[in-house]
Amino acid sequence: MENGNYWRGNFCLEVSPTPDILVIFGASGDLARRKLLPAIYNLFRRELLHGDSHIVGCARHDYDTASFRELLRGVLPPAEPEQLEAFLQRIHYLRGDYGDPESYRQLGAKLEELGKLDAAMPLNYTFYLATPSSLYLTIVPQLSAAGLLKEDFEGTPWRHVVMEKPFGRDTASAQELDLELHRYLKERQIYRIDHYLGKETVQNILMLRFANIIFEPIWNQHYIAKVEITAAEEIGIGRRAGYFESAGLLRDMFQNHMLEMLSMVAMEMPGEFSADAIRDEKLKLIRAIRPFPQKNLETVLVRGQYAAAGDLAGYRQEEGVAAGSTTETFVAAKLLIDNWRWRGVPFFLRSGKRLKRRLSEIAITFKAVPHSIFQPIRAQDMTPDTLVLSVQPEEGMSLTIQAKQPGPKLCMGGLMMHFNYAELAGGESFEAYERLLLDAMLGDQTLFIRSDIIAASWRLFTPVLEAWRNPECCPLELYPAGSSGPSGADRLTEWREL
Numbered sequence: 001m002e003n004g005n006y007w008r009g010n011f012c013l014e015v016s017p018t019p020d021i022l023v024i025f026g027a028s029g030d031l032a033r034r035k036l037l038p039a040i041y042n043l044f045r046r047e048l049l050h051g052d053s054h055i056v057g058c059a060r061h062d063y064d065t066a067s068f069r070e071l072l073r074g075v076l077p078p079a080e081p082e083q084l085e086a087f088l089q090r091i092h093y094l095r096g097d098y099g100d101p102e103s104y105r106q107l108g109a110k111l112e113e114l115g116k117l118d119a120a121m122p123l124n125y126t127f128y129l130a131t132p133s134s135l136y137l138t139i140v141p142q143l144s145a146a147g148l149l150k151e152d153f154e155g156t157p158w159r160h161v162v163m164e165k166p167f168g169r170d171t172a173s174a175q176e177l178d179l180e181l182h183r184y185l186k187e188r189q190i191y192r193i194d195h196y197l198g199k200e201t202v203q204n205i206l207m208l209r210f211a212n213i214i215f216e217p218i219w220n221q222h223y224i225a226k227v228e229i230t231a232a233e234e235i236g237i238g239r240r241a242g243y244f245e246s247a248g249l250l251r252d253m254f255q256n257h258m259l260e261m262l263s264m265v266a267m268e269m270p271g272e273f274s275a276d277a278i279r280d281e282k283l284k285l286i287r288a289i290r291p292f293p294q295k296n297l298e299t300v301l302v303r304g305q306y307a308a309a310g311d312l313a314g315y316r317q318e319e320g321v322a323a324g325s326t327t328e329t330f331v332a333a334k335l336l337i338d339n340w341r342w343r344g345v346p347f348f349l350r351s352g353k354r355l356k357r358r359l360s361e362i363a364i365t366f367k368a369v370p371h372s373i374f375q376p377i378r379a380q381d382m383t384p385d386t387l388v389l390s391v392q393p394e395e396g397m398s399l400t401i402q403a404k405q406p407g408p409k410l411c412m413g414g415l416m417m418h419f420n421y422a423e424l425a426g427g428e429s430f431e432a433y434e435r436l437l438l439d440a441m442l443g444d445q446t447l448f449i450r451s452d453i454i455a456a457s458w459r460l461f462t463p464v465l466e467a468w469r470n471p472e473c474c475p476l477e478l479y480p481a482g483s484s485g486p487s488g489a490d491r492l493t494e495w496r497e498l
């Protein structure tokens with residue numbers, strides 16, 4: 001199908017970015033190289049980065065501006081050479097120590113110098129902390145002491161700080177981190193990122209639910225039998241043992257990405273399309289999730305760890321992982337939401353590393369019709385109507401409904417209608433980080449997490465982390481690397497095929 005044929009009129013909210021200096025701490029790291037800088041480059045190519053903007057990489061690694069630009073030449077997606085060169089001219093590198101005031105003095109001088117180059121107005125600063133979160137309370141106070149976080153009364157030019165997840169390790173540490181950060185920053189300056197919110201399909205949930213009349217009447221316990229949310233990865237932990245050993249999958253994926261997807265699917269309609277109205281509804285939803293039971297936790301929550309299988313190493317054989325590590329690399333859970341809309345509808349969530357394949361999706365399974373007139377086919381024999389929102393690797397949507405199969409006989413079966421975002425975008429896919437970086441530079445917090453939501457999600461999961469510390473509680477179930485996860489997860493529900 002031709003691209004344009006999909007759309008029957010569309011409306012775009014166009015916002016132009018103002019000139020900005022984006023400072024990336026941890027610029028030598030994996031996130032900066034693999035995700036952030038390619039995303040910024042794509043914004044530049046799409047003319048979504050203001051022409052007077054600059055990017056300053058900061059880290060301890062021994063680069064200078066020339067060698068950092070050279071590194072990026074090998075990393076950035078191929079494009080017109082002149083375009084790449086023009087972009088690289090906007091890139092700068094400052095080597096420094098995160099705790100050394102002198103580094104921030106030099107950074108301040110650099111920002112001032114760049115600000116005078118071509119901009120007619122004072123530049124906004126966006127600081128991206130792409131470092132381990134243990135450094136946030138080193139970097140932010142130093143930025144503040146150097147006067148780099150100061151905004152005027154109305155917040156212009158702005159000073160935004162983007163922080164990566166996980167935000168804290170549990171309720172107490174997240175609260176402490178939050179309190180400390182608020183000594184230096186106002187909430188409107190803090191951008192807690194969850195890159196799943198930048199994915200097309202996840203954003204589309206709001207439009208699907210709230211810009212169509214056909215879904216809302218059936219989006220509740222009367223019509224929905226269950227919701228399954230999966231974020232499965234084929235990769236193991238790679239070289240991230242240092243981080244993952246102390247995080248584990250519950251902190252890495254559940255407390256943030258999984259809960260955000262759940263709240264987009266299940267929240268009530270906000271009064272308006274604004275950052276706070278949407279986040280208010282998410283907060284209400286997360287607070288309505290029934291706390292996990294203190295007894296028999298394993299009946300609703302299964303944790304697993306991948307074991308060696310075939311050529312694939314087990315988690316305990318990965319570089320940097322303790323031989324007897326009990327860190328979970330898989331979690332499956334059944335959640336219930338105590339409100340009128342969702343009373344009794346189970347939400348099944350699973351996420352894991354080293355699974356059969358990479359697949360993230362949200363599957364909504366509808367109830368069977370109350371009575372079948374197509375005897376002898378009974379209502380319960382029919383394939384349930386299912387709406388699947390595919391998050392990755394393909395971004396799209398499919399709806400399976402009962403339909404007559406063509407032919408003279410009466411044959412009925414599940415018919416799948418499907419669409420794929422990449423086809424709409426002419427095969428080009430948009431990285432979640434593009435959208436989120438743009439929003440951070442535009443001052444739009446809608447897709448960023450507010451501190452009360454972080455607190456509510458830790459309140460849900462901290463008791464689980466505490467229960468897991470008790471050796472009597474909840475076995476860690478081993479699963480073969482490359483499989484669908486521990487068989488114990490099947491106790492919760494009959495999952496969709498991975």
Ligand code: NDP
Binds near residue numbers: 029030032061164
């Ligand atoms: P890296 O381990 O690659 O660290 C980033 C940089 O931080 C390093 O290059 C290093 O730069 C600096 N650093 C400073 N102190 C330390 C330290 N004690 N240990 C390790 N590095 C240090 O991490 P990532 O880039 O993978 O992740 C950065 C943040 O982004 C983390 O919070 C992570 O959870 C989050 N994240 C990462 C994703 C990814 O795909 N990588 C995806 C989503 C979130 P130098 O030594 O030069 O100063």
Ligand code: BG6
Binds near residue numbers: 252
């Ligand atoms: C990150 C986690 O937040 O998300 C990683 O720290 C995980 O462990 C990654 O691999 C998954 O992101 P995506 O976009 O590849 O699904």
